[in-house]
Amino acid sequence: MQRYVVRRLLGALIVAWGACTVVFLLLRLSGDPVSLLLPVEASYEDYVQLKHSLGFDKPLVVQYWNFLKNAIRGDFGMSLRYRSPALPLVLERLPATFELTGFAVLIGLAVGIPVGVLCAVHRGKPIDTIGMWLSLCGQAVPVFWLALELILIFAVKFRLLPTYGRGGLRRLILPATAVGLPLAAIITRLLKSTMEEVLSEDYIRTANAKGLGPSIVLFKHALRNAIGPVLTIVGVQFGSLLGGAVVTEMVFAWPGMGRLLLQAVGNRDFEVVQAVVFVTALLVTGANLVADVLCAVVDPRVRYE
Amino acid sequence: MQDYNIRRTLCVALLLCVLVLGIGSGSTASGNALIVAQGGDVTTLDPQLQGNMVTMNVVINIFDTLVTRDADMELAPGLATSWRVVNSTTWEFSLRRGVEFHNGEPFNADSVKFSIDRLLDPKTNSPIVELKTVSRVDIVDDYTVRIITSVPDPLLPAKMVLFGGCIVPKGYITKNGNATFAKQPIGTGPYKFVKWIRDDRVVLKANPSYWKGKPAYDNLEFRSIPNSNDRVAALLTGEADIVANVPVDMVPRVETDRNCNVLSVPGLRVFYVGLDTRTGPTADKRVRQAMNMAVDVPAIIKNILGGHALQIATPVGQGMFGFDPSIKPYTHDPERAKKLLAEAGYPNGFSMDFAHPSGIYMKDYEVAMAIVGQMAKVGIKLNPVTYEWGVFLDKYRMDQLPASLLMGNFAWTMDADNSVNFLFRTGQMYSRYSNKRVDELIDLESTTLDAAKRKAAFSEMVGILHGDAPWIFLYQANELYGVRAGIAWEPLMSQVMWMHGAHPSRDGK
Numbered sequence: 001m002q003r004y005v006v007r008r009l010l011g012a013l014i015v016a017w018g019a020c021t022v023v024f025l026l027l028r029l030s031g032d033p034v035s036l037l038l039p040v041e042a043s044y045e046d047y048v049q050l051k052h053s054l055g056f057d058k059p060l061v062v063q064y065w066n067f068l069k070n071a072i073r074g075d076f077g078m079s080l081r082y083r084s085p086a087l088p089l090v091l092e093r094l095p096a097t098f099e100l101t102g103f104a105v106l107i108g109l110a111v112g113i114p115v116g117v118l119c120a121v122h123r124g125k126p127i128d129t130i131g132m133w134l135s136l137c138g139q140a141v142p143v144f145w146l147a148l149e150l151i152l153i154f155a156v157k158f159r160l161l162p163t164y165g166r167g168g169l170r171r172l173i174l175p176a177t178a179v180g181l182p183l184a185a186i187i188t189r190l191l192k193s194t195m196e197e198v199l200s201e202d203y204i205r206t207a208n209a210k211g212l213g214p215s216i217v218l219f220k221h222a223l224r225n226a227i228g229p230v231l232t233i234v235g236v237q238f239g240s241l242l243g244g245a246v247v248t249e250m251v252f253a254w255p256g257m258g259r260l261l262l263q264a265v266g267n268r269d270f271e272v273v274q275a276v277v278f279v280t281a282l283l284v285t286g287a288n289l290v291a292d293v294l295c296a297v298v299d300p301r302v303r304y305e
Numbered sequence: 306m307q308d309y310n311i312r313r314t315l316c317v318a319l320l321l322c323v324l325v326l327g328i329g330s331g332s333t334a335s336g337n338a339l340i341v342a343q344g345g346d347v348t349t350l351d352p353q354l355q356g357n358m359v360t361m362n363v364v365i366n367i368f369d370t371l372v373t374r375d376a377d378m379e380l381a382p383g384l385a386t387s388w389r390v391v392n393s394t395t396w397e398f399s400l401r402r403g404v405e406f407h408n409g410e411p412f413n414a415d416s417v418k419f420s421i422d423r424l425l426d427p428k429t430n431s432p433i434v435e436l437k438t439v440s441r442v443d444i445v446d447d448y449t450v451r452i453i454t455s456v457p458d459p460l461l462p463a464k465m466v467l468f469g470g471c472i473v474p475k476g477y478i479t480k481n482g483n484a485t486f487a488k489q490p491i492g493t494g495p496y497k498f499v500k501w502i503r504d505d506r507v508v509l510k511a512n513p514s515y516w517k518g519k520p521a522y523d524n525l526e527f528r529s530i531p532n533s534n535d536r537v538a539a540l541l542t543g544e545a546d547i548v549a550n551v552p553v554d555m556v557p558r559v560e561t562d563r564n565c566n567v568l569s570v571p572g573l574r575v576f577y578v579g580l581d582t583r584t585g586p587t588a589d590k591r592v593r594q595a596m597n598m599a600v601d602v603p604a605i606i607k608n609i610l611g612g613h614a615l616q617i618a619t620p621v622g623q624g625m626f627g628f629d630p631s632i633k634p635y636t637h638d639p640e641r642a643k644k645l646l647a648e649a650g651y652p653n654g655f656s657m658d659f660a661h662p663s664g665i666y667m668k669d670y671e672v673a674m675a676i677v678g679q680m681a682k683v684g685i686k687l688n689p690v691t692y693e694w695g696v697f698l699d700k701y702r703m704d705q706l707p708a709s710l711l712m713g714n715f716a717w718t719m720d721a722d723n724s725v726n727f728l729f730r731t732g733q734m735y736s737r738y739s740n741k742r743v744d745e746l747i748d749l750e751s752t753t754l755d756a757a758k759r760k761a762a763f764s765e766m767v768g769i770l771h772g773d774a775p776w777i778f779l780y781q782a783n784e785l786y787g788v789r790a791g792i793a794w795e796p797l798m799s800q801v802m803w804m805h806g807a808h809p810s811r812d813g814k
Binding site: 084089092165 | 349430434435437505528531532534541542544693696698702
């Protein structure tokens, strides 16, 4: 298990390096940020001078080498727009994004697990059909639309919750719901199918035959065995969860990493984009690892070598 | 053992819950606070390291500029009480006495010299380029400075109104360094800096000893809400008092709310379709004039922009120095347009590419599509192409955009020079036009310090440009602000959100 974790951690670093390289090249293919930094009345000389002082006139290989050399030391360069080091800019926004995605996962689990179990238990009954339809909608609805509808209904119409910003639980509920509901939909569908499978297993029949109460059979014997794939899917979905957070952070003016990324792409703030991609790559591979380890913890049949 | 595992997982989940719940307990601004929401966050609080209006809107409330503009948009005293021309390359500014920075440091000639020197120092890497005509600053006495320019610069006082004119504290920056200054700025302005939470808010508090008088609100917060629908929602629920850039579609919604008003102010951004006068069909003046007649600008303003724009006749819009009201816009006349096209040898029209931004300016895509439709009616087929904004600007700079392009020009100095100099002078980076007389007039206006002569030069110049039609002249778009009832605030045409004069009022809606 330990060797497995170490190997996976090394893999995570390689993934992060690869992602950074791809992004480095893609960004430079898109041009340089000099035009966006200068006011329109700047002359061609201003343009050449700024390009030179920012180092964008150097050969690509030299730029890449400098990037790697500094990145190894944890230096991702200066943000061109914010005029301050890029990595701290990203790291200082991480707590906000964790708060949002963490709460979204909780909402996803809190909604997805009960609904999934209900649907599996009442297989083929109206409750199952309704649950499946709702989860289909949940997966199909675009996050930005859901986010705006939540604002219009709960903030503007009924004045129950604030419309924007971060600080306190009340400001967290709407954005976390927007990110969490699509996850809940996925969990519902997945758990329903694995639960149905597990419920037809021999050991469940045995448990029932032993005379155990239905809730003990359901939650201790069935759910416990069906929950593994759910944990995996939460880990795998972590990437798209961050993706959903990008959109949601923009709509709810949530000061997180996703919003920083979107603005940095728009401004061609290369250093910030690279730092975000590096951190995200580590997070996503890390989340997958945590999910795999958790699986082994919850389900003793799973072992890694 | 396994039960224990599950219980442990549950415990961790519960702990997470509690942690999340415990973060802050919701913060609302206390009593006498004004909350202003705009679409972005400041990029830095060092006024000399920025060049965008979102940052300027915040910075202008912490810092003062040498020169300001009054309600009629005329140049007015700021930290400089008066200024005069000494000779063609020397401006003298007399400075206000008794002004202190927020840390008690006195404002004097030394502060001005330090500020401008710092801005021009290549090591500062400032994106502010407009002071490049300045060669040095001489201190005459404690409250008089002379700014020496390499060439005559008639716009110097106008350039001292915004980005280049902010005065920064010498002692504070020398002692604490640039990085600290950018995070904990000290200025002479109406509000003092309290805190900045990135992408969330900048909190300011009133400067009780401000030289123009203490502001009416004790606290001023700038919030950053990128999504315009959410920004308006915040206004409607009262979570923001003033919001910038209300989308045109949302104006009726705000106006029908009994607690909110919309303020629509003529803007400084002039929109046009730039035509390549060097090659192709648009090299013919008659074709360019025909295109001006083919577009129904009043209909675009009425139907797409909700009436929140003014049609323009020349590159110089209303409110700018050099505006000539005697020149009237082209009238919509498709029949005459067709005749002109036939005269020019295009009885069946022609086809060309048409570049336009999308999602950058108010309704840019819709306006572009309307133009395409109206052109089709006179036989001109425009093929719309759009680029990501950075690519658009790159191509614009490198002269790689198609023969027609939709663009907006921000005349922030409020002087016509800002519009004509780099857009029409032969050989300038953005110029796709050449006219000897216009070049002469630009040379004249950009080097003469005599206002009357400049005005005459502009009048002649915009007359020529109107006839030559290197653009399809469209409109200057209004700025739209949403304001809660009970707040009196006059937005400035210069578009900078100066909040000193904002005060509570009893007038409802």
